[in-house]
Amino acid sequence: MTALPPSNAVAVIGAGTMGAGIVQVAATAGHVVYIFDASEEAIDRGIVQIEKFLERSVSKGRLDDEERIAILGRIKRCSKLEDLAPAKLVIEAIVENIDIKRSVFGQLENILDDDAILASNTSSISITEIAAKLKRPERMVGMHFFNPAPIMKLVEIIHGLVTDKKVADITFATAEAWGKKVVHAKSTPGFIANRVARPFYSEALRILQEGGADIPTIDCCIRESGGFRMGPFELMDLIGNDINFSVTKSVYNAYYQEPRYRPNLIQQEQVAAGRYGRKSGQGYYDYSEGAEIPEVHTAEAAIAPTEITLLGGNPLLTPLVTLAKGAGFTVNKGVSDELSGFMIDDTLLLLSDGTPASELTTVLEKPTIVFDLALDYKAASRIAIAKGDQVSDEDLSKAAGFFQALGKKVSVIDDCPGLIVMRIVAMLANEGSDAVYQGVTSPEGVDIAMENGVNYPKGPMRWAQDIGLSHIFAVLDALSCFYGEDRYRTSPLLRRAVIAGKALV
Numbered sequence: 001m002t003a004l005p006p007s008n009a010v011a012v013i014g015a016g017t018m019g020a021g022i023v024q025v026a027a028t029a030g031h032v033v034y035i036f037d038a039s040e041e042a043i044d045r046g047i048v049q050i051e052k053f054l055e056r057s058v059s060k061g062r063l064d065d066e067e068r069i070a071i072l073g074r075i076k077r078c079s080k081l082e083d084l085a086p087a088k089l090v091i092e093a094i095v096e097n098i099d100i101k102r103s104v105f106g107q108l109e110n111i112l113d114d115d116a117i118l119a120s121n122t123s124s125i126s127i128t129e130i131a132a133k134l135k136r137p138e139r140m141v142g143m144h145f146f147n148p149a150p151i152m153k154l155v156e157i158i159h160g161l162v163t164d165k166k167v168a169d170i171t172f173a174t175a176e177a178w179g180k181k182v183v184h185a186k187s188t189p190g191f192i193a194n195r196v197a198r199p200f201y202s203e204a205l206r207i208l209q210e211g212g213a214d215i216p217t218i219d220c221c222i223r224e225s226g227g228f229r230m231g232p233f234e235l236m237d238l239i240g241n242d243i244n245f246s247v248t249k250s251v252y253n254a255y256y257q258e259p260r261y262r263p264n265l266i267q268q269e270q271v272a273a274g275r276y277g278r279k280s281g282q283g284y285y286d287y288s289e290g291a292e293i294p295e296v297h298t299a300e301a302a303i304a305p306t307e308i309t310l311l312g313g314n315p316l317l318t319p320l321v322t323l324a325k326g327a328g329f330t331v332n333k334g335v336s337d338e339l340s341g342f343m344i345d346d347t348l349l350l351l352s353d354g355t356p357a358s359e360l361t362t363v364l365e366k367p368t369i370v371f372d373l374a375l376d377y378k379a380a381s382r383i384a385i386a387k388g389d390q391v392s393d394e395d396l397s398k399a400a401g402f403f404q405a406l407g408k409k410v411s412v413i414d415d416c417p418g419l420i421v422m423r424i425v426a427m428l429a430n431e432g433s434d435a436v437y438q439g440v441t442s443p444e445g446v447d448i449a450m451e452n453g454v455n456y457p458k459g460p461m462r463w464a465q466d467i468g469l470s471h472i473f474a475v476l477d478a479l480s481c482f483y484g485e486d487r488y489r490t491s492p493l494l495r496r497a498v499i500a501g502k503a504l505v
């Protein structure tokens, strides 16, 4: 399907945070863009926002001045909806209110040509519901940009129940022509990115709530081991705890109290206290001047062993073996194919499969320490470890000494199932699998959404595949067994892929 040619005019309604960004994207792609807002001042502010962005681009050498002037020249201010008549695509980015959105689209139907596409940037309202009262609901589609629209690559194309496939395909191709990474998604609460991202926050909150690790340690492990740009608490503080809490509640209720999306009391307390995050100066962290920098748990230097035995042939651990050899360790090859990790003297150091170290210590009849997942064990600067309750500090310090000798910092956390990165990545992959299973999008769609909408270092479907689907399955099974909660049930898609030995992506 071909994109709308740049010779076709586009209109954007709402010149706020999102609208102004979308105007800039469309005008940069060569379209004449009509901009309308109920408030004249909002248009003023929106245009100033665009001017400033473009000036910065020129000063950084990303844009030449002629192009800047041309882009601004293509932006046309409008004072009434009727002025949008020539547009072939109208993108609405007004207040998140179903009645107001419906009223605006109802008026537009009588103003625009019959072949014009009606798109909404809504992040939480059903496209089916916005379209329902229109004379021609099939020409309504969701075009969900991410903030800031000129920078964030993702656009989710949302299909309402009666959206014409041709309309969705043209909108998809147009967003692609605007330089975006685009995915199709069925109109369901949270669409893709805002739904699949839920465990990033909810599991971190759960680990905190259960005393698994403290806030700075969770954030630090997610960044330094998981390769994410920000930890969940840092990100919640940036988004605003009020907004994050409200999105969590809205997705939870929209899915009729699905336990996976259940909000956490910790969030509620933050909001009740007015601790909204960066914007209020205090959230999970204190942003006031001179505030103490919270301490990340980092183990003290321990004496390293000299010899280790590799257990199993998990390719994920190859970088650790290479590092160990480089650090002068004697690396023996063990006989176990069942276990994934190392043996130091009589102590097991195993990659977490979700089973707590205390349980492994009992079942395997050896003192066991589990270590967390890293995006890349060579690049990771920190690894979280946890010992079984019965395991001595002496055994723990051998494990810490081993990772320290490989140049890693070590965070000792409580024996919580799946530790931090493994647990969160497994739950993200589970959520992505469920979205695919329910026909919301494709596995590739999940990965594109998470890499480009929320900047994950790797899409959760590909990541699960790289870790091994049966390992992810084991982690989820262990969580389910440990908690006995519906929240940790494995997605049927993942279960079927593991049973059939099939890939997800």
Ligand code: NAI
Binding pocket: 013, 014, 015, 016, 017, 018, 019, 036, 037, 038, 039, 042, 092, 093, 094, 095, 096, 097, 100, 104, 121, 122, 123, 124, 144, 145, 146, 147
């Ligand atoms: P905003 O509050 O910054 O801007 C909304 C603008 O719409 C205001 O300038 C307001 O004057 C105008 N407006 C309100 N009612 C109007 C009407 N009847 N006719 C014309 N203009 C009207 O809001 P923001 O954040 O830009 O959000 C807009 C839409 O984008 C919402 O649907 C929101 O869910 C969605 N969205 C927001 C994201 C964000 O991070 N802020 C991300 C993705 C989507």
